[in-house]
Amino acid sequence: MRELKLMKGNEAIAEAAIRAGVDGYFGYPITPQSEVMETLMALRPWDSTGMVVLQAESETASINMVYGGAGCGKRVMTSSSSPGVSLMQEGLTYLAGAELPCVVVNVVRGGPGLGTIQPAQSDYFQTVKGGGHGDYKLITLAPASVQEMADFVELSFDLAFKYRNPVMILSDGVIGQMMEKVELSEQKPRWTAEYIEENHTWATTGKKANREKNIITSVQLEASVQEAFNHKLQAKYRSVEENEVRYEEVMCDDADYIIVAYGSSARICQKSIEIAREKGIKVGMFRPITLYPFPTEQLMKRAKQVKGMLSVEMSAGQMVEDVKLAVECSIPVEHFGRFGGSVHSPGEVVEALEQKLIGGDK
Amino acid sequence: MKEEIIIAGFGGQGVLSMGKILAYSGVMQDMEVSWMPAYGPEMRGGTANVTVILSDDRISSPILHEYDTAIILNQQSMDKFESDIKPGGTLIYDGNGITRHPERTDINIYRIDATAEAARMHAVKTFNMIVLGGYLKVKPIVKMENVIAGLKKSLPERHHHLIPMNEKAITRGTECINQVSEA
Structure with missing residues (x-):
């Protein structure tokens, strides 16, 4: 049997991210999710797997660092709590518009505004109905235990890359702060550059002479082109709705x-x-x-x-x-x-x- | 077996770490456990409480409105949680700073003067372990060997030299708890 640990939901996110072979975490501290980055900093994954952990200057910066990493086909993530996630909304709609895979964790606290640091579930609308502008969707997983906090990290990355779409783990202060028993998965290797190049041909990994250039963008000035792209997005969402209900x-x-x-x-x-x-x-x-x-x-x-x-x-x-x-x-x-x-x-x-x-x- | 506990007192008394050690003892005994702090702006002297559940079966809610046992370490917590103990349940309190003693007649009430005892032992920081010892005397739900194993898991290794002192405090707690009234 694998080792059982007693840990907080936030700590489980961090442990699971390292073990899933995530390439980068960019974040900015906010209660009640600060233990995510605290745990990552304490575990120093840059020494073991080479994972980058970086405290950005703001939530706006972290989500745009995620955009950059995701554009290169890397598995990157951020986490925050409600007011911080509000700051990330522009980045999220750009990620969805550029069809970039990433994982965002929201450990929800009471709002509106700066609100309170105690638990809430009042970011449901923001998460599933938009948040940012335009016709886009975030695949959203809601963990109900510390074990699911751990398990959903890898699942989220799988879904994010399967559909080339941002995935949100919508948690809250209860699940983030409580401690329960967790069984962590084995350490998985990070993806190699060759693996990314072979499997994610859309990624900007450096143009080779034998292929067209890859462009990561969410801008289409021609309305008909934008409409066609929106139809493509909608078809993708219908496929998500058909296959991913849990x-x-x-x-x-x-x-x-x-x-x-x-x-x-x-x-x-x-x-x-x-x-x-x-x-x-x-x-x-x-x-x-x-x-x-x-x-x-x-x-x-x-x-x-x-x-x-x-x-x-x-x-x-x-x-x-x-x-x-x-x-x-x-x-x-x-x-x-x-x-x-x-x-x-x-x-x-x-x-x-x-x-x-x-x-x-x- | 299922035991639903609230531990409540001042920040700095070791309420949360006592709960964590109890929860880890449960893990060592192959039980299901949950540890849910009422977190807030953290400060020394503010109120702190944690709900700990140990159970043979899967735990549903980590948040409760009534408890099998309340461990109460200040007056504010007495006022808040005395009424939330299940009939026939247990209240353990430290008499230090208590101005209104418990009034329920349908619960078992125990008093442990752990603050005084910790001072007498010249080890004020082991206060929470004295209380834990008292609790385990009344409710021996986890074996002492698992408590020590839980203690080791909870403490960072640089503090492992303090384990014998904590063990002594737990033992002292089992000796100095007294029943005040019976349901």
Whole structure:
């Protein structure tokens, strides 16, 4: 058996990045994710794998360093928390527009503005509905444990390169700061220059005499060319939606009600369904693991079976809109959640379920 | 077996590291564990608390609204968490600085004067290990050998020479905890 370590979600991101053979990390410190870079600096991967770890002068600089590294076909990443990720939005739309693969981790804290340093899930809209300008999507994974923080790093790079698209790991202060047992994967080698040249022929690796030059850009002044490119992007997103939906269902088969929750809220709600079932309420939990692509069809399937759904998120109600769209308003869908840095307790969720859905059912 | 614990006191008392050592002891005993700090602007003298769960099964929520055991190390935490202990649960507190003693009659209450004991031992920094020892006397959920293994894992190697002193503090804690009232 491989070694089990007790570590924070943020530390797991750093450890997993090194072991996945990532080429570069560029970041700027911000609570509650500073342990990502702190851990990388402590582990000194430049001495072992040759991975670059660099503290940039700002989040704007880090995301543009990511752009540069990604353009060369390197596996590069950054991480930040909400206000820092807001600063990165221009870079993210440029990365999506230039079809560059990269991984961005957002350990979400309460907003708006500088907000608070405590956990929140109020960057859902920013992440899955745009954030930056233009018709683009970020493939978004929502880890619900420290183990998933570790596992999703490599998965994110796989998806990023498969689709040549930025991937966001949307975490929050709970998952970032909590410690759990983690099993880390074996150390993988970084990609060689030959591997990149052979497998990522779009990358700017230095033009050889026998090929056309590669241009990394997101600008097309000709409207018809830009429209054709947008069609290409949309086709790519349809393929992502068809192939990459990930979700988990807990006790849904006999459920009268379903709680829909992701990330740390899903952990809390798992306890809520234990409490509710002790009270005789048949409730299950549906956890979207990918927030984009959203598990629309799978939720619709469950809508045919249950009397109502409660979207539980640490926001004033964001994912609830996607749940309503998914079930086409065929059943009552309500929202519950504390926000602005406050975290709902398992008991509060059960009370909300009783008041908002079951009470209304009588 | 599942034990849901809140440890609460002042920043600087070693609340978070005590929780970490307890959690690592659980890992050494092949249990599922979670350690969730109520993090904030960190400062000495501010309040600090951590939720630690040790369980034989997969842990659902790392955040709780009621606890099997509350380890309370200042008055603010007494005011905040006494009411959140499950009926029949356990409250362990250090009497130092406590102006309002616990009032619940449906829980088991223990007092450990660890602040005083640490001063007597001329090792004030081992305060949290005295408390941990007291807790393990009341709730022997992890074997002492696993606690020592957990201690080794939690402490950076440059501090490993302090392990015997911490071990002594844990043992002292098992001896100086007293039951105040029974549920």
